[in-house]
Amino acid sequence: MNGEFGADKPLAMDDRHWRDLAPDRLRKMQAAGAEILKCYHVLTKVNANVVGELLKTADTFFEWDHYPKGDVYDRDTHAQYYYHAHRGVDNEHGHFHTFMRRKGIPAEIQPLADQGSAKVPEGDDILSHLIAISMVPAGYPFILFSTNRWVTGENWFKASDVVSMLDHFEIDHAWPSWPTNRWISAMIILFRPQIVALLEERDRVVAEWAEKHPDRDVYEDRSLEITSYMPVSVEEQIARINQELSSRAAA
Template sequence: MGDLSALPREELQALAEAGSEVRTCRRVLAKTGDTVVGELLRGNGTLYEWRHYPPGDVYDAEYHAQYYYHCHPEDERPAGDHGHFHTFLRPLGMPSGIAPAPLTDYQPPPGDNDALSHLIGVAMDTAGAPVRLFTTNRWVTGETWYVAADVVRMLDGFVIDHARPSWATNRWITALVRLFRPQIIELLEERDRVIARRAAERPDGNVYEDRDLEVTSQRSINVDDQIEQVTMALRGSRRRPFFATGQARFAGE
């Protein structure tokens, strides 16, 4: 989404607040030479490929949001990538009325909070900055599959509101998902279109377990560019005309 100007002012304000939070977290960490990734790796010794950081993941028991960071082998990473975050929401944190997609191979997990949904992946560069958002096929994270419209409803529920293992990283990842909400929505919708096309191309297979389909949609991002676009869209929204009692007026007057 290159143009945010069509978004309602209230949503733009929410994006602006999220952008301010992302920058604040980045600033306070930079003062001591730290990054949001470094916070999770501290005290864990050697960085091992595929291992979750922190061990056991980060899970907020109030909001039932979860994330972890990990790295793939260097020859499997895009140039300049270090690793990525995976973000999730568990059923007890989901809005009412949401249920797993009715797939033929769906098996209810044993616990009432186990059918978690992957929300978005966030790729990080070697300097500890986010560079790409991406969605994945079901087999990649072992998630339960939910249709895109339901995952979109989950986004606002992704909140990590506690101090461990890093207050700054927890607040940063929460705010980043909010800041890029418009792009995440588009990526989730594209994910479902890609899955549908692949299923049609290979009708005899199980598309959700197709090892040839790992990343289902992706997009490069830049925090400062996004914040600048939000700021410009907010300025424009103050001059949008609206009509009341037959007279043209402008928002903000």
């Protein structure tokens, strides 16, 4: 990631994020890992991948455009995502942005009172960014990252409230691709401890940035784009989950 951003080095996982996981949570993560591998299996059999599924009807892949057009939205869960590309990470083809919209956010959870100077969504249009997923050209994830508010035009919720939304994210329909929808739903489950760590770091970085630049609106500061990031591996995550479950069973 570019060093001019708030996150100039990758975040390292703290073991406490693993220790805090109950066995039931670990088993859900284990099942999500199996779901992801199944999605890869059915797609590779036809020489496809989760990104290609979204681009197969596009003649040209344009930077900044959302794929698919109009985003992917589940009217029952109110989860949403899109894929796009722009300047950023070496070896990145593009990235997914994932969201929860107001109707899918528990009613007691509200955006922070201070939303900066920009006009933010209101009413049913309120939304929260969860996490972004960077993809290599072959169509596999390699980095998770969080962003400043201006990047996605979201409402700003504190990290602990965004974490409480994670269990509600699911795209449970077949458009534009059943395996891609199942994959991205499972990714949010599989990498929960990393997402929690990244969101906590996001809040720390934003608070520190605001303290260092009191004359700026931190949420609109274009110098602060990426607030935290972490390399990830589906295979390594599955192995760690299996290790955690085995060690707890033996204890």
